[in-house]
Amino acid sequence: MTEADPPGYELPLLLFAGFRSLIDELHTELAALGHTEVRPVHGFALQAIGPYGASATEIGRRLGVSKQAAGKTVDRLAALGYVERADDPSDARRKLVRLTPRGLDMLTRSAEIFDRLRANWVHQLGAGQVAQLESSLRRVVPATAFPVDVPGWFG
Amino acid sequence: MTEADPPGYELPLLLFAGFRSLIDELHTELAALGHTEVRPVHGFALQAIGPYGASATEIGRRLGVSKQAAGKTVDRLAALGYVERADDPSDARRKLVRLTPRGLDMLTRSAEIFDRLRANWVHQLGAGQVAQLESSLRRVVPATAFPVDVPGWFG
DNA sequence: GTAAAGTAGTCAACGTGGTTGTCGAAACAG
DNA sequence: CTGTTTCGACAACCACGTTGACTACTTTAC
Numbered sequence: 001m002t003e004a005d006p007p008g009y010e011l012p013l014l015l016f017a018g019f020r021s022l023i024d025e026l027h028t029e030l031a032a033l034g035h036t037e038v039r040p041v042h043g044f045a046l047q048a049i050g051p052y053g054a055s056a057t058e059i060g061r062r063l064g065v066s067k068q069a070a071g072k073t074v075d076r077l078a079a080l081g082y083v084e085r086a087d088d089p090s091d092a093r094r095k096l097v098r099l100t101p102r103g104l105d106m107l108t109r110s111a112e113i114f115d116r117l118r119a120n121w122v123h124q125l126g127a128g129q130v131a132q133l134e135s136s137l138r139r140v141v142p143a144t145a146f147p148v149d150v151p152g153w154f155g
Numbered sequence: 156m157t158e159a160d161p162p163g164y165e166l167p168l169l170l171f172a173g174f175r176s177l178i179d180e181l182h183t184e185l186a187a188l189g190h191t192e193v194r195p196v197h198g199f200a201l202q203a204i205g206p207y208g209a210s211a212t213e214i215g216r217r218l219g220v221s222k223q224a225a226g227k228t229v230d231r232l233a234a235l236g237y238v239e240r241a242d243d244p245s246d247a248r249r250k251l252v253r254l255t256p257r258g259l260d261m262l263t264r265s266a267e268i269f270d271r272l273r274a275n276w277v278h279q280l281g282a283g284q285v286a287q288l289e290s291s292l293r294r295v296v297p298a299t300a301f302p303v304d305v306p307g308w309f310g
Numbered sequence: 311g312t313a314a315a316g317t318a319g320t321c322a323a324c325g326t327g328g329t330t331g332t333c334g335a336a337a338c339a340g
Numbered sequence: 341c342t343g344t345t346t347c348g349a350c351a352a353c354c355a356c357g358t359t360g361a362c363t364a365c366t367t368t369a370c
C-alpha cells in the first residue's frame with residue numbers, strides 16, 4: 001500500500017509489447033530458415049487449418065473473420081506454397097484446404113521457435129514467474145478470446 | 156518438475172488475448188460514453204500526440220510508422236474531431252497537430268477506464284499477482300518494443 | 311550571401327487484410 | 341419435386357500500411 005499502483009494503461013502496453021516481441025523474434029528466425037515471405041496472420045491461418053485440413057468457411061469461423069476474408073488469405077497462402085486446395089469428394093461445393101509439406105514445416109519450426117523463446121523467458125525470469133504469468137492470464141482471459149480469434153492486429 | 160511445461164506457442168496467445176480483451180472492453184465503454192467511431196489505432200495515435208501536440212513526422216517516429224501513414228491517421232482523427240492542425244510559427248514547414256477538447260476527453264476517459272480494468276484484474280488475481288505480471292513483462296520486454304514512447308503521460 | 315543538403319508535409323500508386331452484398335451450384339428438408 | 345441453406349467465388353469498398361516523387365522551407369557549409 002505504500003507504493004502507488006502503476007497507471008492502468010501500462011498493462012495493455014506491456015501485454016502488447018510482450019506479444020509483439022515474441023512474434024517479431026519468431027519471424028526473424030523463420031526468415032533465417034527460408035520462410036521469408038510469411039506474415040503473422042499466416043501463422044494463425046495455418047494453425048486454424050490444422051493437420052487434417054479445413055474448408056475456407058471453417059477457417060473463417062475459427063479465426064473469427066468472414067469466409068471471404070479467409071478465402072483471400074488461403075489464396076495468398078497457396079501462392080506462397082504453404083497450402084493447396086483439393087476438391088472434397090463428399091461435397092462438390094467444398095474445397096478442402098490442406099497444408100503442403102512446406103506449410104507443415106513452417107508450423108513445426110514455429111512450434112520449436114516458440115518453445116525456445118519461452119525458454120529464454122524462463123532463463124530471464126525463472127520458471128515459476130513464467131508459469132505464474134501464464135496462469136494469471138489464463139484466469140483473466142475470457143474464454144471467448146480463445147483459442148484463436150484474431151482479426152487484423154498485425155500487419 | 157513433475158509437470159510438463161506448456162507449449163511455447165501458448166504464451167503469445169495468452170498475451171494477445173489479454174491485450175485484446177482489455178482493448179475490447181475499453182472500446183465498449185468508450186462507445187457508451189459517446190466515442191463510438193474511435194478505433195484502437197486512434198488511441199495509440201492520440202497518446203503519441205500528447206498534451207503539447209506534435210508534428211506528423213514526430214507522431215510517425217513515436218509510433219514506428221512512416222510520416223505518410225501518420226499523416227493519414229491524423230486526417231482521420233481530424234475528420235472525427237479529435238485533433239486539429241495549426242501552423243507552427245517557428246517553422247513554416249511544420250504543422251502542429253493538437254488535441255481538441257474532444258480528443259483530450261477521450262484520452263482522459265481512456266485512462267480512467269484502464270485504471271478500472273486493471274482494478275478488475277486485481278480483484279480477480281490479487282494485487283501481488285498483477286504487480287508481478289507487470290514486473291515480469293517489464294523485465295522481458297525490450298525497450299524498443301514499446302509502441303509509444305512519450306515522456307510524462309498522465310503523471 | 312549563396313549554394314547545397316536536409317527536413318516537413320502532401321500526393322499518387324500500390325499491397326494486404328478486413329467488410330458487405332450478390333450469385334450460381336450443390337446439398338438438404340419437406 | 342420444391343424451397344431453403346450452405347459453399348465458394350466475384351465485386352466494390354474501407355482502413356492502414358508501404359515507397360517514391362515532389363514542393364516548400366530551413367539549416368549548414370563554403
